[in-house]
Amino acid sequence: MTDYVMTLDSDSEDYIFPKPSKDSKPETEDASLNPEFTFDVSGDPYVDIIGQSIELGDFVKKGTQPEPISVDEIIARRRITIKRKRGDNDNEESASEEESEGSDGGDSMDSANKTNDKLPEEGDDPLITFGEDDEDPNEDDNYSSDDESEPETQAEKERKAAFFDSDVSPSDAHSSFLTMNLSRPILKALTTLGFHKPTPIQAATVPAALLGKDVVGGAVTGSGKTAAFIIPILERLLYRDKGKNAAATRCVVLVPTRELAVQCFDVGTKLATHTDIRLCLIVGGLSVKSQEVALRSRPDIIIATPGRLIDHIHNSLSFNLDTLDVLVLDEADRMLSDGFADELADIVKSCPTSRQTMLFSATMTDSVDELVKMSLNKPVRLFVDPKRSTARGLVQEFVRVRAGKESERSAILIALCKRTFKSNVIIFLRSKKLAHQMRIVFSLLRMKCEELHGDLSQEQRLKALQLFRDGSVDFLMATDLASRGLDIKGVETVINYDMPGQLAQYLHRVGRTARAGRKGRSVTLVGEADRKMLKAAIKHGAGEDQVRHRIVPVEVVSKWLEKLEMLKVEISAVMRDEYEEKQLRKAEMEITKGENMIEHEAEIYSRPARTWFQTGKEKANAEGPISKQQYEDGFFTSGKSEGKEPTDGNKPKRDKFAGLSRRVKRRKMIMEEDAELGDENALNAAIRLAKKSARPSKIGVPEKRLVKANSKSKPKKVTSRAGAVEKGYERKELML
Numbered sequence: 001m002t003d004y005v006m007t008l009d010s011d012s013e014d015y016i017f018p019k020p021s022k023d024s025k026p027e028t029e030d031a032s033l034n035p036e037f038t039f040d041v042s043g044d045p046y047v048d049i050i051g052q053s054i055e056l057g058d059f060v061k062k063g064t065q066p067e068p069i070s071v072d073e074i075i076a077r078r079r080i081t082i083k084r085k086r087g088d089n090d091n092e093e094s095a096s097e098e099e100s101e102g103s104d105g106g107d108s109m110d111s112a113n114k115t116n117d118k119l120p121e122e123g124d125d126p127l128i129t130f131g132e133d134d135e136d137p138n139e140d141d142n143y144s145s146d147d148e149s150e151p152e153t154q155a156e157k158e159r160k161a162a163f164f165d166s167d168v169s170p171s172d173a174h175s176s177f178l179t180m181n182l183s184r185p186i187l188k189a190l191t192t193l194g195f196h197k198p199t200p201i202q203a204a205t206v207p208a209a210l211l212g213k214d215v216v217g218g219a220v221t222g223s224g225k226t227a228a229f230i231i232p233i234l235e236r237l238l239y240r241d242k243g244k245n246a247a248a249t250r251c252v253v254l255v256p257t258r259e260l261a262v263q264c265f266d267v268g269t270k271l272a273t274h275t276d277i278r279l280c281l282i283v284g285g286l287s288v289k290s291q292e293v294a295l296r297s298r299p300d301i302i303i304a305t306p307g308r309l310i311d312h313i314h315n316s317l318s319f320n321l322d323t324l325d326v327l328v329l330d331e332a333d334r335m336l337s338d339g340f341a342d343e344l345a346d347i348v349k350s351c352p353t354s355r356q357t358m359l360f361s362a363t364m365t366d367s368v369d370e371l372v373k374m375s376l377n378k379p380v381r382l383f384v385d386p387k388r389s390t391a392r393g394l395v396q397e398f399v400r401v402r403a404g405k406e407s408e409r410s411a412i413l414i415a416l417c418k419r420t421f422k423s424n425v426i427i428f429l430r431s432k433k434l435a436h437q438m439r440i441v442f443s444l445l446r447m448k449c450e451e452l453h454g455d456l457s458q459e460q461r462l463k464a465l466q467l468f469r470d471g472s473v474d475f476l477m478a479t480d481l482a483s484r485g486l487d488i489k490g491v492e493t494v495i496n497y498d499m500p501g502q503l504a505q506y507l508h509r510v511g512r513t514a515r516a517g518r519k520g521r522s523v524t525l526v527g528e529a530d531r532k533m534l535k536a537a538i539k540h541g542a543g544e545d546q547v548r549h550r551i552v553p554v555e556v557v558s559k560w561l562e563k564l565e566m567l568k569v570e571i572s573a574v575m576r577d578e579y580e581e582k583q584l585r586k587a588e589m590e591i592t593k594g595e596n597m598i599e600h601e602a603e604i605y606s607r608p609a610r611t612w613f614q615t616g617k618e619k620a621n622a623e624g625p626i627s628k629q630q631y632e633d634g635f636f637t638s639g640k641s642e643g644k645e646p647t648d649g650n651k652p653k654r655d656k657f658a659g660l661s662r663r664v665k666r667r668k669m670i671m672e673e674d675a676e677l678g679d680e681n682a683l684n685a686a687i688r689l690a691k692k693s694a695r696p697s698k699i700g701v702p703e704k705r706l707v708k709a710n711s712k713s714k715p716k717k718v719t720s721r722a723g724a725v726e727k728g729y730e731r732k733e734l735m736l
């Protein structure tokens, strides 16, 4: 490792985040980002949506899961019990949790452990370390050729040339939003948000997207990609048909995780503040019923995760994507990967072929093989600074975990967090289990901590993020569920407990810090097996001077190793308490469920069963070599679903309409229902009328595309985008 990087002296542990100097003018792309600026003007991105629903509880689906259990409560209870057992009131636990300089966090849990030796032990080692759980069978494969990508062949170059529009290179022609022909309500929102200047990806994307072109866009993490696609969508929607019968869903933004959807929804809502454009959030874990109600009102933009969107396409009778004009895939490389392939195909099938499609990611692929899945129409390739993969303000540090010393990882992590990185730290771990265990360890050591992974309820996930965002906790233990897209203000450090299996995964993780021109630091624990990935990470860094080798003193590690050893009994006990409590709550839930079933039996059985686009078997067969789950778990787990939409929890059997097209199926279902009511003709007429009146005109003119002869999509009414732009330009001239 020393071959590549500068070594950090162990005495210089404390890293001071430099305050942005007023005089210094970065001459890079980040210069266009205001380090002091943040999207979340309110400080809390959930305020808008939660505020609308008054309570988080109203917003989150209830009744299917037992009440969440708080690890902190269990630990607090245990502390009280231990104190009582000791009967030693004089020996109060030390009030001060902060360790003094040079001391490495000796705290009361050590003595507490001594009194706890009667607690029964679980067979498992509560402090699993690298390689001891969730082994990844494809480990070797995971060192994908990210860093050793072979040079493009001539044939590939030609394929790309034929597939993409003649490269519109990202230009800085637009150094201001004012020159982009944007309407007044959007300019006003941009000003309110403090967006005075477009970032390079925004400068490149907005004009192309306004012309209705398909876009494949890439720029480093934290460079403003979200606004790059939201701004043109909003601008184009301002020219949509309005009126009583014109309401229609015209844009869908697909993102891989629920948290990202919430964030994107928040950005969109803020940018649409001064318009009449309506957005709707469609994600798993939130109430299906209220989403159905929202969809019936035909919101202009839907921000969704794929699973829940498909659920609505198949099961919400009045909902379809027939009127869609723009489809956006954020974190597109992830969405195009095996884990999402079938879901994406099902959604794309439901969209009109004449739509505009935009794909974005910090690790965007321009592989034609991948992109053909999206049936793009001569997309423009907008890659900003493709050679650089990390933000300019990011310093990457690596801590070596020597061969045979893998068991020291936890001790190294705690030493780093006790001595150096004490707040605003996201810690990425490869599995949900490990994230939870580490959270217990941190809580036992009185380090304020939350966890974020797919084993939590949606309510817990949102709460954990909120507590971390507002600084109530210092550490967030996360799996790769949190690695992509999350924009949390003030994250100073990202620690990788283990090196992820793919370079893209690493880049997204470290991209949670040093966003929007700020400074940030990543610290990665590197084992012997990770050397190849280490090389790749360094190669893709912003510059060699931004890479450090950090040494944690051996004696500090040994000290924490000892403490952790003593803590093991306590960790097991907390986990056991937690398990018992979970079982108890589950039992209570079952009783309540049983009572409800008896009381509301007739109503429950009269509900139509929800359907899914694949059978359970198809789904299992469709799993690629790297499933969505494995991806989110960091490839080292073989566990069950994380971040999954609830629809596949109870995979429904293939229904009697299986094999029929979605439209025919919906029609048949309605007719069946209607036949029961004996009012077939009236309903058919109503359906026809509703469909006709809901058919909108297009919001713009995407470039003409060849519609296949056998394409089922109906010809779309085309109005001139150029005309709309012109109209908008004239209007703005008057207004500005």
Ligand SMILES: Nc1ncnc2c1ncn2[C@@H]1O[C@H](COP(=O)(O)OP(=O)(O)OP(=O)(O)O)[C@@H](O)[C@H]1O
Binding pocket: 032, 033, 034, 037, 038, 039, 040, 194, 195, 196, 197, 198, 199, 202, 219, 220, 221, 222, 223, 224, 225, 226, 227, 361, 362, 484, 485, 486, 487, 511, 515, 516
């Ligand atoms: N024009 C702008 N001027 C100033 N700040 C901006 C501008 N556009 C975006 N930002 C800031 O950049 C931050 C990051 O934006 P965003 O989350 O869209 O990045 P991203 O490129 O999508 O990152 P990732 O690849 O991690 O998803 C936002 O919090 C916002 O504060």
